[in-house]
Amino acid sequence: MNQPIRVLQCVTIMNRNGLENRLMDIYRNIDRSVIQFDFMTNRAEAGEFDEEIKRLGGRVYHMSRIAPKSFFRYIGELRAFFQEHPEYKIVHSHLNTLSTWPLLMAKRAGVPVRIAHSRNASMDRNFKMVYKAFSRLFINGQATDRFACSKAAGVWLFGKKQVEKENFHVIPNAIQLDRFLYSEERRNAMRTELEIGEGELAIVCVARFSPQKNHPYLLQVFQEIQNRKPESKLYLVGQGELEQDIRNQVARLGLQDSVKFLSSRSDVGAVLTAMDAFLFPSFYEGFGTVIIEAQCSALPMLVSDAIPSETKLCDSVEFASIKEKPAIWADKLLKLIEKNERRENSALIRENGYDISRFYSWMQQFYLEKMKQIQKTAA
Helix, strand or coil: CCCCEEEEEEECCCCCCHHHHHHHHHHHHCCCCCEEEEEEECCCCCCCCHHHHHHCCCCEEECCCCCHHHHHHHHHHHHHHHHHCCCCCEEEECCHHHHHHHHHHHHHCCCCEEEEEECCCCCCCCCCHHHHHHHHCCHHHHCCEEEECCHHHHHHHHCHHHHHCCCCEECCCCECHHHCCCCHHHHHHHHHHCCCCCCCEEEEEECCCCHHHCHHHHHHHHHHHHHHCCCEEEEEECCCCCHHHHHHHHHHCCCCCCEEEEECCCCHHHHHHHCCEEEECCCCCCCCHHHHHHHCCCCCEEEECCCCHHHCCCCCEEEECCCCCHHHHHHHHHHHHHHCCCCCCHHHHHHCCCECHHHHHHHHHHHHHHHHHHHHHHC
């Protein structure tokens, strides 16, 4: 019996975040007797999806963090890994600029197919920025194939010359539509579970707690909304390194009774149906998949104008500049809520090509074709 082709997916950690959710949607639905996914993470701790991955026949490898102080240890681990695992002929890295390093070591080990996948269109301005910018200089030399979640994300990581050559594939961050279907019954059930009272205005943000997502500004906007609508509540879905900082800011603003931390959840679609509005003031996004998810139920959304405009598929989404005062955002969101009508909107999402089911077979066929090329070259 032929063994499946094992594709190594390089990620930070397999938690319930946007990228990881998309990968798991694909992984659950490909023919795993033909293509099998294994995952290399750069965290010592287990991810939320690790056990499911193992049940599906995959493997999870844990490496050191990719950081300046542990860089040489990480490189040494990569070198040893590829020497010990010659079975990997395809490596698909989702680490943005830092994909340079696993792909470099894969290249040195003779791995013939090395995919760099751009998931963002900028980077956080912190002490790692110089390190990441340096890494980006070498990405094209390590990748044999290039993917991006949007044209902007492709330009940012691979450069304009690669765009002009049409030298990367744009793979939209599509979603599993049945998880985000809208109905009044589903909405009422989740509002009951979350104890959202009659007449309360429920606002949500689904985002990991990181500098990119701009939670401090989000809280300022919500405070302005509360000044106008005291019955409003803010629900924060996600986890991340800045969660305690955000909890501290909530306390300083006196919003403890009005801001609810829902942590990471597997039922985000149901949570979105229960809400009345969505705030998303990110500094940057490669795409912004959660905006597509929210539009399945025409949830009113006010989002940063730094997010690619192709995410807007219907009139429930409006863009605003994070340079504007929080009070302006508050007024815009309340007006958007007034004029918007909730509805089941999945047909529109499907028509615009964001149904992930159409990508299961595409990804599987891509890997298979690459493997055929490898075998042909070796013959």
